[in-house]
Amino acid sequence: MRTVFDEPDEKVRLGSISCEPPKGITKEKARTRLEELGQELFALQDEMWGSKVNAVMVVLQGRDTAGKDGAIKNVAGCLNPRGVNVVSFGVPTLEERQHDFLWRVHRHAPRLGEFAIFNRSHYEDVLVARVHRLVPKKLWRERYGHIADFEELLAEHGTIVLKYFLHISRKEQKKRLLERERSPETAWKLNAGDWEERDYWDEYTEAYEDAISKTAAPHAPWIVVPANAKWYRDLVVAESIVEQLRERRKGWEKTLKDMARERRAALAAWRAERGKR
Amino acid sequence: MRTVFDEPDEKVRLGSISCEPPKGITKEKARTRLEELGQELFALQDEMWGSKVNAVMVVLQGRDTAGKDGAIKNVAGCLNPRGVNVVSFGVPTLEERQHDFLWRVHRHAPRLGEFAIFNRSHYEDVLVARVHRLVPKKLWRERYGHIADFEELLAEHGTIVLKYFLHISRKEQKKRLLERERSPETAWKLNAGDWEERDYWDEYTEAYEDAISKTAAPHAPWIVVPANAKWYRDLVVAESIVEQLRERRKGWEKTLKDMARERRAALAAWRAERGKR
Numbered sequence: 001m002r003t004v005f006d007e008p009d010e011k012v013r014l015g016s017i018s019c020e021p022p023k024g025i026t027k028e029k030a031r032t033r034l035e036e037l038g039q040e041l042f043a044l045q046d047e048m049w050g051s052k053v054n055a056v057m058v059v060l061q062g063r064d065t066a067g068k069d070g071a072i073k074n075v076a077g078c079l080n081p082r083g084v085n086v087v088s089f090g091v092p093t094l095e096e097r098q099h100d101f102l103w104r105v106h107r108h109a110p111r112l113g114e115f116a117i118f119n120r121s122h123y124e125d126v127l128v129a130r131v132h133r134l135v136p137k138k139l140w141r142e143r144y145g146h147i148a149d150f151e152e153l154l155a156e157h158g159t160i161v162l163k164y165f166l167h168i169s170r171k172e173q174k175k176r177l178l179e180r181e182r183s184p185e186t187a188w189k190l191n192a193g194d195w196e197e198r199d200y201w202d203e204y205t206e207a208y209e210d211a212i213s214k215t216a217a218p219h220a221p222w223i224v225v226p227a228n229a230k231w232y233r234d235l236v237v238a239e240s241i242v243e244q245l246r247e248r249r250k251g252w253e254k255t256l257k258d259m260a261r262e263r264r265a266a267l268a269a270w271r272a273e274r275g276k277r
Numbered sequence: 278m279r280t281v282f283d284e285p286d287e288k289v290r291l292g293s294i295s296c297e298p299p300k301g302i303t304k305e306k307a308r309t310r311l312e313e314l315g316q317e318l319f320a321l322q323d324e325m326w327g328s329k330v331n332a333v334m335v336v337l338q339g340r341d342t343a344g345k346d347g348a349i350k351n352v353a354g355c356l357n358p359r360g361v362n363v364v365s366f367g368v369p370t371l372e373e374r375q376h377d378f379l380w381r382v383h384r385h386a387p388r389l390g391e392f393a394i395f396n397r398s399h400y401e402d403v404l405v406a407r408v409h410r411l412v413p414k415k416l417w418r419e420r421y422g423h424i425a426d427f428e429e430l431l432a433e434h435g436t437i438v439l440k441y442f443l444h445i446s447r448k449e450q451k452k453r454l455l456e457r458e459r460s461p462e463t464a465w466k467l468n469a470g471d472w473e474e475r476d477y478w479d480e481y482t483e484a485y486e487d488a489i490s491k492t493a494a495p496h497a498p499w500i501v502v503p504a505n506a507k508w509y510r511d512l513v514v515a516e517s518i519v520e521q522l523r524e525r526r527k528g529w530e531k532t533l534k535d536m537a538r539e540r541r542a543a544l545a546a547w548r549a550e551r552g553k554r
Binding site: 050069072073076077079080081082083084085086088117119181184187188189190191192195196256257259260263264266267270271 | 327346349350353354356357358359360361362363365394396458461464465466467468469472473533534536537540541543544547548
């Protein structure tokens with residue numbers, strides 16, 4: 001179960017989308033399925049890497065504790081690390097603030113053949129920047145258009161842009177924040193700021209709904225992932241990436257075959273030339 | 278079995294180091310051991326990532342088909358992708374050639390907490406550059422000192438620098454090149470240049486021996502890895518990384534504990550303050 005938004009200006013109501021896994025799927029089944037998907041993803045990546053026709057940009061967004069790190073570990077963990085770049089976008093540095101808001105993201109756009117996985121992204125500039133009024137309304141409103149144009153540019157270059165909202169409930173977040181606090185292993189991740197952000201729950205909801213609605217496009221869909229159960233969240237993310245790549249596979253395989261033919265011919269020519277010497 | 282060079286100017290004789298796994302270890306045992314090491318490495322990485330005291334720079338060098346990509350897949354594949362950056366250094370681009378030879382490498386040096394894994398590296402500038410006389414002798418000879426200084430700088434910053442020479446035999450390379458040629462899955466990787474490089478086998482041996490000897494240091498050791506058997510190669514690389522990290526673990530755990538204490542105190546203070554409001 002996942003909700004895909006791929007048309008601009010469709011109405012998004014997060015409140016009406018469940019954060020829970022659907023009935024009928026068990027954790028065990030999901031784990032098995034994830035393992036299979038992981039292997040398929042690895043194979044797909046290899047062909048994409050070789051053929052250099054497409055790239056993938058995965059954007060992970062969600063509230064604190066929604067599981068962005070976990071999804072990266074479990075989904076990106078299936079990939080060959082050679083072709084993956086995981087980038088975390090935090091509070092902008094001084095240098096980053098001296099540029100437009102897309103600059104720091106653009107430089108990490110994936111090369112053809114590669115995956116870029118973003119832990120937060122340019123969307124923070126229409127989320128936290130909006131909720132905390134870091135910039136005037138006029139400015140953040142203009143950003144939706146810039147984001148849409150930017151993602152269109154990437155898509156035209158061959159980049160498959162996939163944007164995930166990891167959807168957790170308010171109750172689940174509280175549970176996770178308290179768990180983090182109690183466990184000695186995770187206490188160093190504590191941050192009073194995470195509790196403070198909870199006060200802006202509804203403002204974030206609204207900001208997410210607008211961001212999703214205004215930047216959804218066929219070439220850059222938003223996928224709302226029920227994320228209260230970690231095992232289901234990972235499955236949905238992996239499944240939707242694999243589905244997007246699977247349809248390109250034939251094209252990559254054709255390119256690889258053409259490359260092999262050319263390489264063989266070049267090697268034969270080199271051998272003949274060498275034989276003459 | 279691995280040969281570690283960690284003193285400058287020790288004599289290196291690659292011809293006297295075996296490319297084969299030692300007797301007594303089986304592929305099955307090695308795979309089991311690699312799995313255990315992978316889990317330990319993952320846990321170590323997590324603490325290094327949190328504590329931000331150290332970083333790791335793994336340099337993988339070796340002749341064509343020596344298995345650099347394979348080692349990355351199987352060893353870096355154990356890590357959390359969030360904290361790993363795999364960088365392949367190919368023929369320098371125009372921009373890279375307009376800088377000194379360390380520039381392109383330095384910008385990919387790992388941040389504290391992170392792994393950088395280099396598929397080829399600054400060592401190419403004393404290997405291919407020397408063998409093919411791309412620069413005058415005077416110039417490449419000066420580079421050993423620059424490399425040693427650079428790696429010392431990184432080490433002083435907290436970076437654990439580990440340099441691997443994946444050691445395959447001439448016969449094994451021939452076998453692998455022919456395999457690549459025959460298999461339809463890998464034919465697109467064919468390159469007449471790989472065969473041409475084989476003509477310079479001895480020149481490369483000499484260049485590697487000098488590079489290892491002149492840049493070995495306690496804080497930046499070279500590890501010669503018997504690489505004729507892929508399963509043994511991966512085991513040796515994983516084992517030596519884990520050993521280097523294991524000795525730092527206590528320090529990281531102490532840092533994390535201190536951080537947790539501070540975070541808890543900050544959260545308590547924030548709660549008290551909030552209660553007053």
